Amino acid sequence: MIPFILKRLGSGIVVLLAVSILTFSLLYVSSGSIARNILGDQATPEQLAVKEAELGLDQPIVTRYFSWLMDALGGNLGASWFTSEPVANALATRIPVTMTMVVVAMILISIIATLIGVAAAVKRGWVDRVVQIGAIIGDSIPGFVIGIILVTILAIQMGLFPATSTIAPGVGAEAWVLSLTLPVIALLINGVTGGAQQIRSAVIKQLERDYVRTLRSRGIGEREVLFKHVLRSAAPAGLTVLSLQLIGMLGGVVILESIFALPGMGPMAVTATIQSDQPVVMGVVMYTVAVVIVVNLIVDLLNGWLNPKVRVS
Amino acid sequence: MTESVETAALTPAADNPISGSSGQTGTVVRSSAFKRILKNPLGLIALVILLGVVLLAAFANVLAPFDQNFANISKTLAAPDSVNILGTDSSGRDVWSRLLFGAQLTLLSALLCAAVAIVIGLPAGLVAGYYAGKFEAVANWVVGILMSLPGLIVLMTIRSAFGPSVWIAMIAFGVLISPSYFRLVRSAVQSVRNELYVDAARVSGLSDLRIITRHIFSVVRAPIIIQTAAITGVAIAIQSALEFLGLGDPAKATWGVMLSEGFKNVYLTPSLLFWPAFAMALTIGALVLLGNAVRDALEDGEKIKHRRKKTPAAQDAAAASAAKAARTTVAAVEAGTEHHLVKVTNLGVGYPQADGSIKKVVDDVSFHVDRGEILGIVGESGSGKSQTAFSILGLLPDTARIVAGAIQFDGNYTVAPGEDKVNQGRLSKLRGKRISYIPQEPMSNLDPAFTIGYQLVTPMVRVLGISKAEATTRALKLLTDVGIVNPGRTFKAYPHEVSGGMAQRVLIAGAISCEPDLIIADEPTTALDVTVQADVLDLIRDLQRRLGVGVILVTHNFGVVADLCDRVVVMQNGRLVEEGPVREILREPKERYTQTLLASMLEGKEPMSMLVPAGSPATASSIAKENAL
Numbered sequence: 027m028i029p030f031i032l033k034r035l036g037s038g039i040v041v042l043l044a045v046s047i048l049t050f051s052l053l054y055v056s057s058g059s060i061a062r063n064i065l066g067d068q069a070t071p072e073q074l075a076v077k078e079a080e081l082g083l084d085q086p087i088v089t090r091y092f093s094w095l096m097d098a099l100g101g102n103l104g105a106s107w108f109t110s111e112p113v114a115n116a117l118a119t120r121i122p123v124t125m126t127m128v129v130v131a132m133i134l135i136s137i138i139a140t141l142i143g144v145a146a147a148v149k150r151g152w153v154d155r156v157v158q159i160g161a162i163i164g165d166s167i168p169g170f171v172i173g174i175i176l177v178t179i180l181a182i183q184m185g186l187f188p189a190t191s192t193i194a195p196g197v198g199a200e201a202w203v204l205s206l207t208l209p210v211i212a213l214l215i216n217g218v219t220g221g222a223q224q225i226r227s228a229v230i231k232q233l234e235r236d237y238v239r240t241l242r243s244r245g246i247g248e249r250e251v252l253f254k255h256v257l258r259s260a261a262p263a264g265l266t267v268l269s270l271q272l273i274g275m276l277g278g279v280v281i282l283e284s285i286f287a288l289p290g291m292g293p294m295a296v297t298a299t300i301q302s303d304q305p306v307v308m309g310v311v312m313y314t315v316a317v318v319i320v321v322n323l324i325v326d327l328l329n330g331w332l333n334p335k336v337r338v339s
Numbered sequence: 340m341t342e343s344v345e346t347a348a349l350t351p352a353a354d355n356p357i358s359g360s361s362g363q364t365g366t367v368v369r370s371s372a373f374k375r376i377l378k379n380p381l382g383l384i385a386l387v388i389l390l391g392v393v394l395l396a397a398f399a400n401v402l403a404p405f406d407q408n409f410a411n412i413s414k415t416l417a418a419p420d421s422v423n424i425l426g427t428d429s430s431g432r433d434v435w436s437r438l439l440f441g442a443q444l445t446l447l448s449a450l451l452c453a454a455v456a457i458v459i460g461l462p463a464g465l466v467a468g469y470y471a472g473k474f475e476a477v478a479n480w481v482v483g484i485l486m487s488l489p490g491l492i493v494l495m496t497i498r499s500a501f502g503p504s505v506w507i508a509m510i511a512f513g514v515l516i517s518p519s520y521f522r523l524v525r526s527a528v529q530s531v532r533n534e535l536y537v538d539a540a541r542v543s544g545l546s547d548l549r550i551i552t553r554h555i556f557s558v559v560r561a562p563i564i565i566q567t568a569a570i571t572g573v574a575i576a577i578q579s580a581l582e583f584l585g586l587g588d589p590a591k592a593t594w595g596v597m598l599s600e601g602f603k604n605v606y607l608t609p610s611l612l613f614w615p616a617f618a619m620a621l622t623i624g625a626l627v628l629l630g631n632a633v634r635d636a637l638e639d640g641e642k643i644k645h646r647r648k649k650t651p652a653a654q655d656a657a658a659a660s661a662a663k664a665a666r667t668t669v670a671a672v673e674a675g676t677e678h679h680l681v682k683v684t685n686l687g688v689g690y691p692q693a694d695g696s697i698k699k700v701v702d703d704v705s706f707h708v709d710r711g712e713i714l715g716i717v718g719e720s721g722s723g724k725s726q727t728a729f730s731i732l733g734l735l736p737d738t739a740r741i742v743a744g745a746i747q748f749d750g751n752y753t754v755a756p757g758e759d760k761v762n763q764g765r766l767s768k769l770r771g772k773r774i775s776y777i778p779q780e781p782m783s784n785l786d787p788a789f790t791i792g793y794q795l796v797t798p799m800v801r802v803l804g805i806s807k808a809e810a811t812t813r814a815l816k817l818l819t820d821v822g823i824v825n826p827g828r829t830f831k832a833y834p835h836e837v838s839g840g841m842a843q844r845v846l847i848a849g850a851i852s853c854e855p856d857l858i859i860a861d862e863p864t865t866a867l868d869v870t871v872q873a874d875v876l877d878l879i880r881d882l883q884r885r886l887g888v889g890v891i892l893v894t895h896n897f898g899v900v901a902d903l904c905d906r907v908v909v910m911q912n913g914r915l916v917e918e919g920p921v922r923e924i925l926r927e928p929k930e931r932y933t934q935t936l937l938a939s940m941l942e943g944k945e946p947m948s949m950l951v952p953a954g955s956p957a958t959a960s961s962i963a964k965e966n967a968l
Contacts, residue, residue: 041484052500162631165569166624168576170583171616174602178609236783239734244798244849245771255786270486277491281580285602296584299495307499311492318487334788334833 034326038319042312046098049311050091056302057083063301064107081107094308103312104305106298113309116294121313123193124283124290126202128275131210135217136268142218143225143264147233148252157222164219170281173212177285180208190287209282216278217271228263232256262329269325276314375636382632388625392618396442403436407592416608428597428611429604437592438614444593446622448509449574453567455513460520461563465551467521468528475525482518490515494581503588508581509574516570523566527559561637568630572623579619594619677750679707680857680889681731686754687743688726688735688913697742700726702913704744710856713883713890715904715921717897717936723913724893728859730754731891732776733766748774749856771802775850777879779862781842785834791845792830795852802853817848821878840871844878851882858883861893876902897937901925909933 061077062069069077078084082093097104103113146157167175181189191205232238233256241251283292291310298306376382395402404422411431419426425434467475490512497511531554540550575594581587582595589596594615601611676682688701701723708714716724729735731746733753741761746754753766766774778784785794792814799810811830818826821844834842843863850858860879864872880903883890892904900907900921907924909916909932917930928934 041487044484045488049496052496055500056502162624162627165572165627167620168580168623170580171598171619174598174612174616178605178612182605183609236778236780237786240776240778240784240846240849241786241794242734243732243770243774243776245767245802245853246798247767247801250801255788258788259786273487273489276489277577277580280491280495281584284584295492295495296586299499299586302499307496311496314489314492315487318489322487332788334835 030330031323031327034323038323041319042315045315046095046308046312047091049308050094050304051087053302053304053307054087057304060107060302060304094305098312103309106306107303108301113305116306117291117309117313119195120289120291120294123288124279124292127206127209127213127279127282127288127290128272130206131213131217131275132268132272134210134214135221135271138214139218139221139268140225140264142222144229144257146222146226147229154226157226160219161223164216167216169212169216169278170285172215173209173282173285176208176212191289193289205286205288209279209286209288212282213275213278217275221267221271224267225260225264228260228267229256231263232260235259258332261332265325265328265332269321272321273318276317373636376629376632379632379635381628382636385625385628385632388621389629392442392622392625393446395439396446399436399439399443403433403439405433405436407437407440408432408590409436416604416611425614426608426610428600434597434611434614437597438594438618441592441594441597441615442618442622444505444591445575445578445595445619448505448578448593449571451506452509452513452516452574452578453570455510456517456520456570457563457567459514460517461524461559463517464521464524465528465555468525469532469547469551469555471529478521478525482521485515485518488515490577491580494577495584495586498581498586503586505578505582505588505591505593509578512574512577516573519566519570520563523562524559527562528555531555531558561633565630565633568626568633572626575619575623579615672747672750672752676707676747678709679747680710680712680749681891682707682747683727683731683744684746684756685744686727686730686746687741688723688730689740689742690738691740697740699742700913701730702743704910704913704915706908706915706918708857708889708891710889711883711887712906713880713892713904715900715907716891716893716910717895717900717907718910718916719895719936721912722910724910725861726913727910728861728891728893730761731857732774732859733761733763733770734776735761771798771855772853773855774857774859775853775855777843777847777850777858777860777863780866781839781846782834782866784846785842787834789833790830791832791834791837795830795845795849798849799852813852814848817852818845820851820882821845821848822874823848840867840874843867843871843875847875847878847882851886851888854886855888857889857891859891859893862895863892864899865894865896879903897925909936 060081060083061074065073065077075084082090085093094104101114103117105112106116142153142157146154177189181187187208188204192201193205194201238251238256241255242248279290280292280295282288283290284296287293291313294306295310297303298310376386409432411427413431414423414427415429415431417423417427417431423433423435425438427433428437463478467478493515494508494511497508501507528551540554545553578587578593579595579598582593583599583602585599587593587596587599597615598612598619601608601613601615604611672682673684684705686701686704687699689697689699691697704723704727706714706716716727718724726735726739730741731748731753740759741754742759744754745752745756745758746761748769751765752762753769754761785791792811795814795817796807796810799805799813800807803810805813815826815830818829823829823841823844829837829841829845837845843866847863850860858879863879864875867875876899879890879892882888890903892899894900904921906919907921908918909924909930911932916932917924917928924933925937928937
């Protein structure tokens with residue numbers, strides 16, 4: 027167990043390094059005009075040179091990367107080139123909003139999608155048809171469009187929810203609930219329709235397996251076959267589905283946060299992208315990839331626990 | 340630039356999956372699948388919508404009344420009128436024209452994305468699946484990384500580096516999403532690689548390239564079309580998301596740019612949001628439906644629509660009253676037949692088809708088994724022998740119907756005349772306790788997630804109501820009885836930790852654990868090594884003699900029959916061909932089909948003429964035996 031976790035963490039660090047090198051090199055492409063973008067058109071060549079030296083842009087890329095890496099290992103992700111706010115601070119104030127949305131949506135999706143998916147696989151009939159149609163509708167309308175529809179109808183036209191977030195430092199729980207309800211619903215609709223459909227197929231696939239028939243032939247009751255054997259074998263597939271949804275959601279929240287003007291990571295990431303604010307973009311990418319690596323590790327551990335075959339190897 | 344990208348976007352997508360060279364059969368399958376898509380109303384609607392969108396996009400230059408960026412600043416946010424049929428946006432640009440040009444750019448760039456993903460994923464998947472080895476290991480590692488990158492965040496980084504180009508964004512997304520093709524193709528190739536016909540092609544000297552193009556392309560073609568429909572939809576969505584965030588090129592009209600523009604004016608003119616959202620949902624929805632239609636068309640052969648059974652009213656009423664009678668009191672079986680352990684009378688099993696007809700897989704089959712007797716059911720695959728066995732066990736698939744006849748077990752009906760389903764209420768009391776089952780494929784019939792011990796102990800606890808400790812003692816003894824040398828270790832092992840032969844012994848131990856009266860063995864030796872086969876047959880014979888149970892042995896192998904059975908039933912195409920004591924059937928098969936079966940069993944062992952004069956039965960049976968071992 028411990029060696030497995032260490033091995034996975036090790037490969038996670040390799041991935042993180044690879045992504046950081048790749049992102050850093052990509053951002054290097056656009057760093058030529060950064061000083062002018064920061065100082066504006068009136069800046070003199072001397073001022074530009076000073077600024078570039080200040081940002082370290084006069085150094086070769088390898089040197090720059092290693093100085094970034096050393097700082098990052100020490101917990102210092104640098105400061106925004108445009109606002110001078112330390113990236114670590116900026117992330118720390120915004121991540122709670124983003125992750126609250128993601129975690130709440132993920133928990134609800136896991137529960138609802140599993141219940142509906144299993145019901146559709148076992149009962150078939152109308153539940154199954156609703157799941158199938160739901161999946162088509164969910165697939166047809168991108169999550170952010172659902173967000174736009176929700177905000178237009180429920181917030182702007184009916185005024186049931188704030189159209190723009192009221193979350194600010196020091197506000198009470200009520201503001202959080204009201205501001206996050208619609209974006210979470212938008213995440214839910216897509217997550218549940220897609221998730222339920224795939225969990226349904228995973229359960230059906232297990233129900234058709236030979237050992238299910240043999241268990242029945244041994245006189246094991248239908249309920250025990252379903253809850254003890256089928257669900258357990260279908261769980262790894264379900265976990266994979268949900269983990270992929272979570273990865274997708276990390277991008278999805280960026281847009282929803284922009285739609286609902288939430289003070290999460292999204293709007294900061296968008297601004298940094300447009301400005302090519304390298305330290306901020308690096309910070310956002312590193313954080314997101316780290317979350318994905320941790321999620322994948324958790325999923326692998328759960329799968330190992332569920333599947334003895336994986337556990338041994 | 341645009342033009343070369345356009346061709347790049349169109350060529351591979353059109354060439355690879357759709358018109359990849361294939362054999363004659365491929366063409367037939369494809370055209371009939373295509374017909375089925377057209378017959379499916381949703382598939383037809385999807386195709387019509389897509390065709391419409393593509394035509395509107397292709398002729399945008401002709402159809403659009405204005406240039407996409409022509410702005411009439413004196414007429415902003417105007418309502419629809421005869422000049423601007425969908426109104427104008429905040430800069431006074433014509434919404435309808437922008438929608439058309441938007442369709443052009445949106446569709447082409449999404450196709451480019453799919454094309455890039457195919458160009459990378461398809462060859463990589465083919466090589467990884469066909470040759471495996473180091474390449475596959477490296478590819479899997481790269482795939483793992485690509486799949487753990489959140490798409491939108493990466494695209495934002497790309498935008499940050501290269502500026503707001505929809506083409507660059509879609510190429511990057513194509514790379515990012517290529518693992519979906521890679522995995523699809525790799526697993527398809529892996530499953531085909533070891534198929535006999537690929538081996539045959541290899542032996543006959545075809546080059547790897549020929550094998551891949553001939554055999555493997557025909558397998559992956561359809562899944563690729565389905566995948567491409569899905570990915571094009573996803574590409575449209577993510578591209579629009581990017582543009583909605585203001586990361587797109589504002590000089591080019593796309594649906595995402597229009598959405599972004601509309602959202603800025605949502606308080607003034609919500610309709611600006613509606614049109615691009617509608618166009619997007621319509622197009623992605625059509626792609627999703629088309630993918631589903633292709634999938635359904637491929638599965639159509641096996642897929643059975645859930646439809647109410649259509650039977651003449653009289654028959655329906657009879658069935659209903661019989662079912663009602665069955666619920667209250669179990670109908671008495673025909674007098675004089677109570678002593679048979681199992682009696683199957685005129686059994687018919689069928690599957691309802693999409694067109695309302697019923698496809699019969701078992702038709703008018705009758706036989707009986709007595710206590711302590713081994714009955715062989717022989718026939719080639721598709722003869723209905725397994726379906727007959729599963730009817731007795733009550734483990735037919737959900738869609739199966741009993742269309743005729745009855746089954747009785749120990750003097751009581753499990754399927755009374757007129758019932759169209761096996762009565763699970765009655766059978767669930769018998770299954771495990773009095774009727775048990777030895778399956779064909781040992782490894783797939785044990786739940787991989789539980790230890791062998793657990794899978795032996797639980798049925799005994801449930802069926803016999805004994806304690807766990809007692810069941811454990813019995814299970815260990817059973818494992819010894821079936822010839823397992825180290826029962827303690829096997830008890831604790833998971834199914835994947837034992838060999839196929841040992842797993843089959845475990846399944847036999849499970850079948851006899853609750854001391855049944857009848858064991859149904861479905862090809863119990865087919866999946867085993869030849870040496871193990873003999874052991875398992877000996878084991879079944881030994882147990883049968885010791886416990887005095889009745890056995891129904893389903894097999895295609897006359898050797899096994901000769902070795903074990905007392906009587907034999909020969910089946911072909913769902914019908915009973917011949918029945919009788921095993922010696923008689925082996926010595927003097929009356930039916931031509933039985934003769935053919937027997938002859939084919941002996942082929943290559945001894946000259947055919949040995950059997951025909953019905954000379955020495957001992958020789959025939961010993962040869963048959965040799966064949967089985």
